[in-house]
Amino acid sequence: MQARLLLCLAFLALWPVSSSAWDYERHRLINELALGALPKDFPAFAQAAKARILFLGGEPDRWRNNNSDRALRHSNNPDHYFDVDDLADYGLKSSDLTQFRYEFVARLALERKARGRPEPKPEANPDRLDGLPGFLPWAITENYGRLRSAFSYLKVFEELGTEEEKTNARENVVYQMGLLSHFVGDASQPLHTTRHFNGWRGDNPKGYTTRPTFHRWIDGDFFKAHGAPDAAALGKALRPAQRLAVPSTRKDESGLFLASVLYINRQFDQVVPLYELEKSGKLSGEQAAAGRAFLEEQLGKGAQMLSDLWYDAWKGALPDRFLQAYLSERSLNPKKP
Numbered sequence: 001m002q003a004r005l006l007l008c009l010a011f012l013a014l015w016p017v018s019s020s021a022w023d024y025e026r027h028r029l030i031n032e033l034a035l036g037a038l039p040k041d042f043p044a045f046a047q048a049a050k051a052r053i054l055f056l057g058g059e060p061d062r063w064r065n066n067n068s069d070r071a072l073r074h075s076n077n078p079d080h081y082f083d084v085d086d087l088a089d090y091g092l093k094s095s096d097l098t099q100f101r102y103e104f105v106a107r108l109a110l111e112r113k114a115r116g117r118p119e120p121k122p123e124a125n126p127d128r129l130d131g132l133p134g135f136l137p138w139a140i141t142e143n144y145g146r147l148r149s150a151f152s153y154l155k156v157f158e159e160l161g162t163e164e165e166k167t168n169a170r171e172n173v174v175y176q177m178g179l180l181s182h183f184v185g186d187a188s189q190p191l192h193t194t195r196h197f198n199g200w201r202g203d204n205p206k207g208y209t210t211r212p213t214f215h216r217w218i219d220g221d222f223f224k225a226h227g228a229p230d231a232a233a234l235g236k237a238l239r240p241a242q243r244l245a246v247p248s249t250r251k252d253e254s255g256l257f258l259a260s261v262l263y264i265n266r267q268f269d270q271v272v273p274l275y276e277l278e279k280s281g282k283l284s285g286e287q288a289a290a291g292r293a294f295l296e297e298q299l300g301k302g303a304q305m306l307s308d309l310w311y312d313a314w315k316g317a318l319p320d321r322f323l324q325a326y327l328s329e330r331s332l333n334p335k336k337p
Helices: 002-014 022-038 043-048 050-056 058-062 072-082 083-091 101-114 136-160 162-188 214-225 231-237 255-268 271-279 287-317 321-332
Strands: none
Touching: 002 271, 022 050, 022 162, 022 214, 022 231, 022 287, 043 050, 043 162, 050 162, 058 072, 058 162, 072 136, 083 255, 101 136, 136 162, 136 255, 136 287, 136 321, 162 255, 162 287, 214 271, 214 287, 214 321, 231 287, 255 287
């Protein structure tokens, strides 16, 4: 019996840990702060659904908990990260990226073949995720698009729909706000922008930590040990939400995708400073004040970006013309199916 227990413990120690970005409480906080930064003219039903939006901040991580579903892991897990430092292995730069997810995947395959890089062996790659840097900027862009679409048809239902349709459309907006929130929050955690996501990997001349619990410490264990973030102070530091002002630089690139990439790159710039804080002992013990300030600032960045994206999706949503025509005809011919 004891031998079997030791064998199980050894197996679990080798089992790869799926790291999330921020724990559930930190995602809830980001959503709460983002809601607080929305202007008074933002649709009131969103504030009324605050509890639901805070709960949904953890939804995509809950999908990741189903370890028996490889297809779900394959489709969902890469949406939570983007290893910026892996792009160089494919001869790519952030400025080379396309807003189209599958076009990016095809480019990776071509670059891998051109460089003679071997394909990961299936038996060592059950989820078929090795060799992928992640899809976080696409997850943000695509979920933003779904939210803007939800606002587009809500505007039409508000004018021409039944009370039941209005209610359902508002609930869809709330759901999409919650899903988008998770990925924007993920990107504000610097360890979700790098191959060094859970301790430094490979050459390590500066002697950064390789501790395999580092990611979990940043996600939430730090705040559990040193007290919760100062939500009131963080809320006061946020400006009111505003429209995104990032121009498109290429005909095939949306301004929103570019904004997502730039946002992720700014968090990637914080990877080394985060490891430096750990190395200097400022993420624990008596010097933890510096680490707290750093992590709280990252939470604030996530909340600010999220609030801006929510606001931009609402303001940028044009009425769904197809639905508008259908509902207008229905109002003239109420008995027509």
